[in-house]
Amino acid sequence: xxxxxxxxxxxxxxxxxxxxxxxxxxxxxxxxxxxxxxxxxxxxxxxxxxxxxxxxxxxxxxxxxxxxxxxxxxxxxxxxxxxxxxxxxxxxxxxxxxxxxxxxxxxxxxxxxxxxxxxxxxxxxxxxxxxxxxxxxxxxxxxxxxxxxxxxxxxxxxxxxxxxxxx
Numbered sequence: 001x002x003x004x005x006x007x008x009x010x011x012x013x014x015x016x017x018x019x020x021x022x023x024x025x026x027x028x029x030x031x032x033x034x035x036x037x038x039x040x041x042x043x044x045x046x047x048x049x050x051x052x053x054x055x056x057x058x059x060x061x062x063x064x065x066x067x068x069x070x071x072x073x074x075x076x077x078x079x080x081x082x083x084x085x086x087x088x089x090x091x092x093x094x095x096x097x098x099x100x101x102x103x104x105x106x107x108x109x110x111x112x113x114x115x116x117x118x119x120x121x122x123x124x125x126x127x128x129x130x131x132x133x134x135x136x137x138x139x140x141x142x143x144x145x146x147x148x149x150x151x152x153x154x155x156x157x158x159x160x161x162x163x164x165x166x167x
Contacts, residue, residue, distance in 0.1 A: 008164035009099040014114035036097035043103025
């Protein structure tokens with residue numbers, strides 16, 4: 001009998017250095033330790049990401065303007081010359097239990113925004129839950145937004161289980 005995958009997606013937002021990546025890593029590790037397949041999408045709005053060293057074959061291939069796939073015994077890396085929609089990425093990933101998206105505020109996904117030191121109200125309109133630490137005054141978080149402990153990844157996973165969107 002084949003495994004039934006959950007295919008649940010949730011997004012994470014927040015200002016630079018708020019702890020998004022750290023939280024996603026913790027959540028991903030815990031979910032994988034529990035036996036789930038996790039996929040992660042990171043938004044790179046400033047086109048800063050570098051994937052291969054200059055002079056390597058894949059870099060030379062990519063510089064020709066071609067889309068490039070590097071396939072090895074343990075991984076596949078895809079370099080495309082254009083952005084991908086979330087639907088294309090979901091199809092590319094195939095079967096998974098959880099898709100964790102960092103950024104992409106315009107995606108219609110349940111969203112956890114992460115804050116330390118200060119809240120940024122510009123995130124409130126796209127946020128379903130706020131994960132925060134002791135540096136944030138809880139009373140400043142609107143009552144229609146769920147409140148999560150940034151330092152309790154199990155609580156965040158419980159929220160994801162309840163509110164993530166099946167894709």
